[in-house]
Amino acid sequence: MARYTGPKSKIARKFGEPIFGPDKALEHRNYPPGQHGIAHRRKKISEYGTQLKEKQKAKYTYGLLERQFRILFEKAESSKGVTGEVLLQLLECRLDNVVYRLGIAPTRAAARQFVSHRHITINGHVCNIPSCHVRPGDVVAVREKSKALEVINESLRGNRSSRYSWLEWDAAAMSGKLLNVPERADIPENIKEQLIVELYSK
Structure with a gap:
């Protein structure tokens, strides 16, 4: 059974959110991981990079790997309703x-x-x-x-x-x-689902 087993605090710091639950590492070091940490001046993220980051955040939040996530997206895309909202509803259910x-x-x-x-x-x-x-x-x-x-x-x-x-x-x-089935407004996760739809639509 495939699942993510890597370092969770590093992923949470990457997104700047406690996506795996309360995390003391995120509280003490609320900046991206890496050799230079908070002092490192990061380049501006491209449109594709922003969309990819949002998809990765959704995958890590709900504990899915790429293939599972892609299958759910295709199911959402073929369903009635707004694709992004249906995707989150499928994840919630x-x-x-x-x-x-x-x-x-x-x-x-x-x-x-x-x-x-x-x-x-x-x-x-x-x-x-x-x-x-x-x-x-x-x-x-x-x-x-x-x-x-x-x-x-x-x-x-x-x-x-x-x-x-x-x-x-x-x-x-x-x-x-x-x-x-929860409405989008009732789902508390901080995920911009439209960016995920745009990424898969490329």
Whole structure:
């Protein structure tokens, strides 16, 4: 199963945003990585460079590699609606992202691991595919055998699902429902999706 396993703090510093979650390295060194660090005068980024950077930020944020991301873009392009917005909606409806948004996992990487290790169910059935598409009305829950896991309970103590209007969380059952596909205005990620569309349209 392909996934990014490189240094995360360096990537976060590259984009100047905590895209992998809270990062002390980013707080202490809020400038791009490299030999010369903050003193290095960087050249003006070209239009292509700006578009590429935005695509890379989206890929790292949601934990996808190029082939997966390209397939999702093509799916968004062939769907009705604004391509960039549909792309973000498809990313938000991935099972690993929904698990993260519900607060079951502290990060998307942890959510991906929970799914892979068969701790998560969809509509009562165990699913170990992080890229599985969650549809409105689907119930995503912690598997009965996994409800006692400390790492899951620790994450749920700081439950984030109430922040998102498209999700409904049932604390007693340790389950959540996707009420609807989120609108672009409801997705908090700082991604300029139009730049990604322009890049793939070249």
